[in-house]
Amino acid sequence: MIKGITRYIRKRLGKAPVQPVAKLQILPRSEHPISRSEIPEGALKVLYRLHKAGFQAYLVGGCIRDRLLGKTPKDFDVATDATPEQVNHLFRNSRMIGRRFRIVHVRFGREIIEVTTFRGQANEDESKHLRQSDEGMLLRDNVWGNIEEDALRRDFTINALYYNVADFAIHDFTGGLEDLKSRTLRLIGDPDTRYREDPVRMLRAVRFAAKLGFHLDPATEAPIREQASLLLQVAPARMFDEVLKLFLAGHALDTFRLLKDYGLFAFLFPASAEAFKVNPTSLKLVEQALINTDQRIADERPVTPAFLYAALLWPGLELIYSDLLKNGVPPFPAMQQAGNRLLQRQQQHITIPKRFAFPMREIWDLQLKLPQRHGKRAWELLHQPRFRAAYDFLLLRETAGEATDGLAEWWTRFQDTDEAGQQRLLENLGKSPARSKTANRKRGPRRRRKPADTGSSS
Structure with a gap:
């Protein structure tokens, strides 16, 4: 399986040197602190309904990362092998959003659970679901795959950790657990190519480094200054929300300096x-x-x-x-x-x-x-x-x-x-001197201005 994943990365991310793929590490329930009692009811409902319907269902990303770091997660995102249409069919309280990346929002009152389908590699038949600009930026990416491929499509290793509702274990395909221990922020794949795919990843690197107090892996850090101008390719409307994420995470000053x-x-x-x-x-x-x-x-x-x-x-x-x-x-x-x-x-x-x-x-x-x-x-x-x-x-x-x-x-x-x-x-x-000088000046009679004829009945 690992050789297959390596071949996938080289084909997907080009001929540039690729970091070795870590061996799959599974952390059983007895070896991690994540408890179902800490997971919001809405997220549990989504996980269990997907599981009962025969689909794979995982908590993924920041909620796993933050909990392992001893922080309180704010958002709980779900990843599954069910397509957006299948997820939307399972939950009446859901709606599909996005064209560039299709996802499903399942709403429970004010709580929204974001559900994404595992993404994979596009073959010739699926090329219509994947579009890139001449500079390599992903314009559309709705190609579905399996969990191993999905892990390699995520941005940083520490965000590619999956909590399995079937056995409550954490699955790590990219070495994210080790990077959490060493407080290292590392991109998955070739950094130069990954930044070209989505320049906002440079902003995310800065945001996570400031928020978590992590250092950037040298290979992850190296291309940023040279590729900073790629931000000009990002839609200005998208940048508004990204800037709010940068400065409203509680570490605005550190983020600004970075x-x-x-x-x-x-x-x-x-x-x-x-x-x-x-x-x-x-x-x-x-x-x-x-x-x-x-x-x-x-x-x-x-x-x-x-x-x-x-x-x-x-x-x-x-x-x-x-x-x-x-x-x-x-x-x-x-x-x-x-x-x-x-x-x-x-x-x-x-x-x-x-x-x-x-x-x-x-x-x-x-x-x-x-x-x-x-x-x-x-x-x-x-x-x-x-x-x-x-x-x-x-x-x-x-x-x-x-x-x-x-x-x-x-x-x-x-x-x-x-x-x-x-x-x-x-x-x-x-009584201020400046006021007194102007107050003592004699003013001439005010001339009443003749109102202009605007043609307005009001």
């Missing part, structure tokens, strides 16, 4: 990467935002993608905004134009959905409005829907070393005091 080190960040946020070279303070802002993100996740508090993206893109926005100001564009139009230019460029790399892009831009716009506190404006700003996010962003800017002239402290005091205290804070604004 992305910069391997040259990957510049292909995700090119304008920000350029701004770091011009303005080092902007790098501090992003790092502080990621430190805050990690802390919120550790405290089990929510993190909004709009705020995260607002921080990640702010350095590039500031650079464009400053250039527009130098060219004589007034502040508010300059902010609008800078946002338009930045997002037009950014959407070529990562598509940010409108439900996040709009509040992100509101956070940016409010950075110009927060200094305007006179009269009723302070109370009006306080009741803006995005005020709290904008205020938090102002604090972030000040913490990173941006000059805000004590604006964040003023807004903090304004929120923490009563109405009388708020009135005193507003009155004190009028």
Whole structure:
């Protein structure tokens, strides 16, 4: 069987040197900590129904890896020899999704169990189910196989561990158990080819290395810097979710530093990467935002993608905004134009959905409005829907070393005091030297503008 698997890898992954295939290792129930009492009821229902219907059924991937590392798994995925159609027929509460990789989601209330069919090697008759780009990227892969082939199609050895519902043993076809012990992240097959098949694997390598505290195997690490530009081939819509996975796993700062080190960040946020070279303070802002993100996740508090993206893109926005100001564009139009230019460029790399892009831009716009506190404006700003996010962003800017002239402290005091205290804070604004000079100027009579005829009945 092992010789057959080796032949499969060489044929599937090309003529490049291939790491030796590990001998199948089976870890019986008595030698591992995974108990059925720890597996969600929905996952058990899927496993047992598939098994009773005569199909093979395994828990696979991160849930096995994390449990063996002493962590609490979040997602429980199932692999089987049943086709997506057969799985969909077995479960009324399921639906097939995806074209590039067809899978089945089985829903139990809010819980979703992802079920994948073992993938294998395409022969001539099945070539229509497998498509690759000229660069080697997999565009469609719906060729079914057996568990041995499926293990070799997975990305990293530590993610190719299978828990068998038939005997509760763990099956390891690629040496993943040994790599868990040595805390090594190793790609299955030739790394150069595997990254070309799916460039997102480079991001996954960085994410797992940061999340698990593992080191990259030298062969796995070697091609990343050279192949970082392959990320440009990935659909921008897909990249949005991948970036959230990178920065919302609780290790955002470590992930960011690895992305910069391997040259990957510049292909995700090119304008920000350029701004770091011009303005080092902007790098501090992003790092502080990621430190805050990690802390919120550790405290089990929510993190909004709009705020995260607002921080990640702010350095590039500031650079464009400053250039527009130098060219004589007034502040508010300059902010609008800078946002338009930045997002037009950014959407070529990562598509940010409108439900996040709009509040992100509101956070940016409010950075110009927060200094305007006179009269009723302070109370009006306080009741803006995005005020709290904008205020938090102002604090972030000040913490990173941006000059805000004590604006964040003023807004903090304004929120923490009563109405009388708020009135005193507003009155004190009028006593500042800058305010006094403008207040003592004599203003000419205001001319009433004649309303323009817009042709609108309203």
